[in-house]
Amino acid sequence: MAIFEWEEVKIDVDEDGFMEEPDQWNERVALALASTEGVAELSEEHWHLVNYLRDYYQKFGIAPMIRKLCKETGFPLKKVYELFPSGPAKGACKVAGLAKPTGCV
């Protein structure tokens, strides 16, 4: 519903700041989206999580279940919240360019 601009990045986002076109994601976009989540820099651990999400998304078209994310990245949920304060779905998935999950979640 809106256009989000950050440095040279210009992308369409929905009301909650999620990407409208996840295919346009790249690492600069991740940095741009991270800035909206109060994450100024993406550390190696941030990238570990974001890359895992991207990889899963490429294979399955959605985000993994939270339990799986924690187990396979080796980050307990608490750690995920430390990295992305709004949590796995609203924070990490947003930065990884995934769509917002809807339904009974």
Add this chain to the structure above:
Amino acid sequence: MSETLKQEELVQIDYKPPGTGWMDTKPDIRKGKINWGAVQKSVEYLDLPNPRKWSPTDDDWQLPKDWKKIILEGMRERIEKFRTFQVFMDICVRCGACADKCHFFIGSGDPKNMPVLRAELLRAVYRKEFTLAGKLMGKMAGARDLTEDVLKEWFFYFFQCTECRRCSVFCPYGIDTAEITMMGRELLSLVGLEIDWITTPAANCFRTGNHLGIQPHGFQDSVDFAVDDLEDIIGIKVEAPVNKKGAEILFVVPSADYFGDPHYFGFLGYLALFHEIGLDYTFSSYASEGGNFGLFHSNQMMKRLNSKIYMEAKRLGVKWVLGGECGHMWRVINQYMDTMNGPADFLEVPKSPITGTVFENARSTKMVHITEFTADLIKNGKLKLDKSRNDQWRITFHDSCNPARAMGILEEPRYIINSVANNFFEMPENCIKEQTFCCGGGAGLGTEENMEMRLRGGLPRANAVKYVHDKHGVNVLTCMCAIDKAVLPTLIDYWVSGVQIGSVHELVGNALVIKGEKERTLDMRSDPLPGKEETEDV
């Protein structure tokens, strides 16, 4: 968003009606009290009217030019088609018995959240257009012109009703207020006034079989993961068949059960239980959703989405269908499925292969609720249960609106909980069982942008949880609905701290003594069991 709302401000609820008459008082349309409009892509996918980019916070909602004609024609059609609609429009005497029964009214003080007045939004237009008195006497007869402002008011308030039907319990005429909201929402959809939290899950459900948009290989991946996870806990790799033709039973769960926390812990409980009793069952990667957001959209959508359960039952050649811990799914199944997509004569009357019990109540739908099934196993002494494995919990139970009020499942979950755990405490009488209070986020309203209304509407439920938390030290609120499990963590965290949300079958999974299991040290959450904290190595 809940962090920015202050408790002390939210509890300042003013029950005094505004000075202006109800017809002249405009709604306060803003973030916190609304849900975003449906995204264009999903509206187009479902071939619904007026796809466009829009937001309820815009002044111009980009309605079609002939919107008024479309709505009135839609009303006429539905009055002719649904006898209940006309009866519910005519019969209300405005006695007010329902007025203070709605959680949204209790939590907001907004008179238009009294079910009687919410319904009056539709009734006033009905009188104006379809009754002689209304046509002749207008406002004096309680009639009102349908204007764009009135339509916006419909949108605002019909998406501030969770279709929980608590008000209906108290109506001396038995008016089903949820069906009034359903009609309101159907009419709104005719001109493209949809909310995304309903339309996108419905579109996903068509595309992949579930609200979340999980594709078959993703479904299989989640099931495989759960099987591995359970193996870490019980030491046994269980079978969890997907699309197995010729299985005796098709098992249908809400998709959040294999996606979200805390739903997932109950999913592990199902897998453990079915393994222990050797049930011949299968999941379907297409009927991979028990929920039916069509119920929150329109009767046509509900019917379309519901049909795949029977279609898959037929394709897989099962005898009957078992359903998991889902809420509104049971309203669809118990009250609409048989007439919409039945009779399912190709299925058999459900009979437990373990106990031989015939589920007479499901003779027509051929679909049994998991707590009926499990309660029957326990009653017949088929399970070995170690209650002490739930001693970490002091438990209360939230009756999910639809299983309680639309199905009368009141005793089964309590019987199960008391059989698998030692510490169970009821919330006060007038807010459990058929009088249960809604979670505040059902019927598609569990969104982030609707947070203020969710917290307000959930206040009565949270207040009762606080009561048992303070009095009995309750630390887990169990329930059996995926929407509950999605929205209650935020709600309960906000109003009461120190209470987790759990599933009935999570507790079953903890207590169940499984033949050949390893020494159990972990519960379904992979947290240490009581007395096993020392040996835990996490």
